[in-house]
Amino acid sequence: MNRSELLFDRPTDLFASVPPEMRGHDRDDVRLMVSTPEVDAHHSFTELPGLLEPGDLLVVNESATLPASLPAASRLGNIRLNLSTRFADDLWLAEPRWSPSKPGPLPLKEHEILQIGEAKAVLLQQYPGIPRLWFARLDTPASRLMAKYGEPIHYNYAPAYPMSNYQTIFSRFPGSVEMPSAARPITAHVRDMLRSRGIGIVGVILHTGVSSLEIEDETVEHQALYPEVFRVPEATANAVNGTHARGGRVIAVGTTVVRALETAWTPNGLRACSGATGLYIHPGNGVHVIDGLLTGLHDPVTSHLAMLSAVAGLDRVKKAYGEAIRNRYLWHEFGDSHLLWRQDAN
Template identity: 65%
Template sequence: MRRTELVFERPERVFAHEPPEVRGRARDDVRLLVTRPDGQHHARFEDLPRFLRAGDLLVVNESAAIPASLPAEGSLGPILLNLCTRFRSDLWIAEPRWSAGKPGPLPIEPGEELRIGSATARLLAPYPGIPRLWFALADRPFESMIAEYGGPIHYGYTDAWPMETYQTLFSRVPGSAEMPSAARPITPRIREQLEQAGVRIAPILLHTGVSSLEIETDTVEAQAMYPEPFAISADTADAVNRTHMNGDRVIAVGTTVVRALESAWTPEGLRPRTGFTRLFVNPDSGVRSVDGLLTGFHDPVTSHLALLTAFMGIDRVRDAYAEAIRAGYLWHEFGDSHLVIRQRDR
């Protein structure tokens, strides 16, 4: 697939600039666009159980967001260092940025030192194939800097909000640089309705890195990916496999869940697995582990959009996004939701 195929025009009026709670609404008071083989359907998020059925399995990410944006000062003056992937307490992949609204890459050289409060972090080398990311080595655990100086990663279209704004009902294990936001509208009320409808829920864990990176290669499939830690338990693997065997549907809540499941998929089904994944789910690789995807609306020319294209095909993505823009659905982590159900081909 060519990079240009993931380009689309999107007016700024569809950006969600604040959480629905700030607009005087509940978390689950957002819209839901449902894309099925028979076309597009407009709904509210509280209607989600109506589009699912008894026996369906929702797979959710239990990772909790951390305040991973650190104010730093170096030879270029004040910048941000947004943490991405943890290897050990003093070594992370990180993204140096001019500001929340102005990304890099920055004109820095290996060995650049950044002051973060009383701590020092040294940028060792750029991550291969992704020049905006660097290996960062600190003189003390990054966890201490996160606790003292960290704030939520956010971008130019929205302000920083209190950290609880970035947690979901399923957030249990701290570690994500950014919120796995697809589950954000699932409130206790929605979960109870799902359970009453016979829909089951199973967890995975994937600590997400920064989401701001665009695909930079001319061919989508050639894009490098940074690693993210993930874990799939034996119980979840068994639940996914039994759901498929019974002819029921597995619905991933978020692209992070798809990435984790695809990273542990084998010809014999899903297997328990723990480690790092650099898997880039794209139209060439396809999606084998799920029958549906509950997600948000994704930016042009990003890995998230490439994953959606792998799941539903570029023509259906274009049709759905054209309808979403026409109808005024809201983009980004505080925006509206998109449920995609595809025809089973197994």
């Protein structure tokens, strides 16, 4: 697939800049577009339980979001250092940025020192194939730096809000540097309606890194991705396997969940496992575990959009995104939701 196939035009006024609850609404007061292989249908998010069947299973990400954007002083001036993937509390993959609205890569060098308050971060080397990311060694534990200086990672379409706005009702295990936002509209009310209808909810953990990278290689399948730490518990693996055995459908709540589940897939079913995954899901390798994906609306020419194309097919995704733009759906973590059924789902 050529990267140009993932390109689309979208008005910037469709970027959701304010959480619904800060506009006087509930979190679940967003729209939901449902895309089957044949048609796109428009709903409110609170209709989700009625759109699923008893015996279906939702898999959510239980990772909680960290205040992972740190102010840093460099020879270039004041910048931001956005932590991405933790290898140890003092060793991270990180993204130096000019500002929330202006990304890199910055003209930095190996062994360059960034000052974070009284602490130092040494840039060791760039991540292979992704020059905007660096391995960084901290002389102070990142947990202490985030507690003292950190704020949520955010970009030019929205200011930084209090950390509570970047958590979901399933957030239990701190580790994500950006919110696994697909579950954000699932309120306690929606969760209880799902359960009362006989729809199961189980969890995985995948600690997200910085936002989905724009695909730079002309061939989508050749793009390099960075690793993310994940865990699929035994109870979740058993629930997924049992759901499929009974003829139910498995719906991943977010692209992070897809990556975790597909990493744990074997021809004999899902297995419990943990570690760091570098799996890149695109139309060339497809998906095996999930029947549907509940997610937000994603940027053009990104690895997330490549994943959606693996789930529903490129033509279907492009038609759905055209429909979303025509109906003025809102993008990003505070925006509207999208449920895509797999091309060959029941």
